[in-house]
Amino acid sequence: MSVVVPVYNEQLNIEKFYEEVTRAIQSINMNYEIIFVDDGSRDSTPLLLSRLTQQDDHVRAFILARNFGHQLAITCGMDHAAGDAVITMDGDLQHPPVMIPDLVQKWREGYDVVQTVRQATDDADFFKKTTSKWYYKLLNAVSPVHITPGGSDFRLVDKRVMETFKLFREHDRFIRGMIGGIGYKQTSISFIAPKRFAGQSKFSVRKMMHFALDGITAYSKIPLRISFYVGMVSGFFSVLMILHVLYCDFMGEATPGWTTTMVVVCLLGGLQLIFIGVIGEYIGRIFEEVKQRPLYWLRAELGKNKK
The missing domain is CATH 1.10.287 (Helix Hairpins)
Structure with missing residues (x-):
């Protein structure tokens, strides 16, 4: 199994995330690799990743030449993943590593895509909750591909799905929509996102607006x-x-x-x-x-x- 983790200025979360993910994966008795993709961090994140790769052969790290954005960082990790199943998740611990065994169990039951659906976020304010709700309503109203409200980039995909995904090479990416419309046998698991373990979200209002626009224009005329x-x-x-x-x-x-x-x-x-x-x-x-x-x-x- 491959676990793909895009990170950007997450020096306070890297080691805790690594410990919890390693513990969760070892509980399901699978060969694994953890792929960190550093999206042009300006703190000590690359140094911490270098240390982890030296300590643990299960860890790989790709250091991007500059900041390309969250979706392309995920794409980089998925392109280099070698597992029969690939899990993508954020490195701030708001995607709970303890859910990894649940994702793998659904995969073993025959599902090609196991999508997690965020029911709530402990530290989300009223503005974020409201805009997220109405954004998904608008997106599903104009898009031929149904996007599950609350869907996140925390998911498991089978190797067959990965091979198909790698054929999609557009620059302005909305991976939730790409995976949602790719077909195959899909299911979902709900979760409540905890607060960030440390630090602050790097997803600014400007990035959120750009991401929302990508989602609409990528899937609708x-x-x-x-x-x-x-x-x-x-x-x-x-x-x-x-x-x-x-x-x-x-x-x-x-x-x-x-x-x-x-x-x-x-x-x-x-x-x-x-x-x-x-x-x-x-x-x-x-x-x-x-x-x-x-x-x-x-x-x-x-x-x-x-x-």
């Missing part, structure tokens, strides 16, 4: 279609406005309409800017893909694969 339909409706009302103006002029009732003019100009101008932005977002993603650059590149690879 509906924003583009909405732009088209709203444009059609706006055009229809513009024609009605023109007919109204011509009628008033013909009847000699034309009066200075500064307010009406400003409302119409501001409304249509605002809509045009919004939809140009939507179109630009998709064009920007096309631009990134056609360059065909690698998803990530490494600064160092530590440890050895023990099969």
